[in-house]
Amino acid sequence: MTAAFIVLWAALVRWFAIPPYLLPGPERVFHAFVERWWFLLDHARITAVETVIGFICGVAGGVIFALLMTLSPLLRRVLLPPILVTQALPVFAIAPILVLWLGFGLASKVVMAMLVIFFSVTSTFYDGLRRTETGLLDLAGLYRVSKFQELLHFRIPAALPALSSGVRIAAVFAPIGAVIGEWVGAKGGLAFIMLQSNARMQADVMFAALILLAVMVLLLRAIVEGATRHLVHWQPED
Template sequence: MLRQSLSAFFKFILVVFALVVLWQAVVSVFHLPRYILPAPLSVATRLWTGHAYLLSEALVTLREIIAGFAAGALFGAGSAFLLAGFPRFGRLVWPALIVLQSFPVFVIAPMLVLWFGFGITSKIVMTMIIVFFPVASNFADGLSRTDGAIVKAAHLDGAGHWQLLVLIRLPLAMPQLFSGLRIAAPLAPLGAVVGEWVGAAGGLGFVMVQANARMQSDTVFAAMFILALEAVLFRKAVDLAAPFFTRWSPHQ
């Protein structure tokens, strides 16, 4: 297991190294100006010289990601459970939710800033909206796909609708809920940054907008690098919860 992990890590490092070499080659061969595509060394230098500023803004974005993800996960899981508990109501609500999911986030973000202001609240709500749909749809799918033989046996044993939902369908749907959380984890940073792009006083999205206006592409790429690192680490943190959810798998 350790050998496989080390092998995967070294392969990842090799891929990153190859991409950096290709990046540097493109900049050198085509003599691209710094404001169009900065060299990897310029980005690394900016990360080093501006690390205090970039990390402080990264913490702002990270707070928005964590709060928005937690709220979106709770709201999504709770909504799926309630709609499964009241199936007639769910058949009316799900089409409306699908329509809302089709709205581009850039359309919603300005309204959220208008409603909730330039502070952290609008970014949390934006992140919550993006996280809500994958969590709700995956969990609802898990709740609706319980093995028919198990459902029939529960009914023969006298289980009612809510007993079946809480004691059988809910535990068996936990792996599906986890799948929704894993899908939503890398999307949460997107929600926070989109909210910051529209209007904010801090965060990595704010840094990107300000740097782009000044044609400081090295700062933009440095902020993007930190954001990508946050997304990867956040996804890994969510993966740590896998044993709790997968133990409810029907195969266990």
């Protein structure tokens, strides 16, 4: 499939004689990789660090908020409105504010990645905790366990498949959050390269950075997919 796409891409560029500053051929992009591989990988490392830290913090925050809302109806009424507000606001509107408050460094990109994935983890895990099978809750009531024990031994194990779905979604969107943060203002990263290359009409370098970003998304998704399948080993495969 990948080989067919590359052949079609090269054929379209040659057939329509598209200028390289609009759409470079695959050979030009490959040449950009060879010439600037260290430069590209160094900036890819910056985006990867932002993505991984944002992903871990976003998943942890989503799990904690879902547990708090399950344990206390009062906390649910307090926490749910700000969670919904963060999703109602466009991420491009929040990104400049974060850069203004947190600067051009790592912090603003990590927070941006957290905000992008936070809701998917919170909502899926909270929904899984709320939809625990009635038979399991009846069994918990039969043993007269505390609410915390019910959560720990019955609700959380039953909600792990829902959490794994949310985490898989988060793995795809976390790099997007980091890139949006870099797009608004950054000292480095793949989006930084794209902006600089676009300004200099270096489409080959821009496409090389874009391909690296796609590879990063696929790699993170594959790692998370394997980890969640190991964690929720009883869940049937798709």
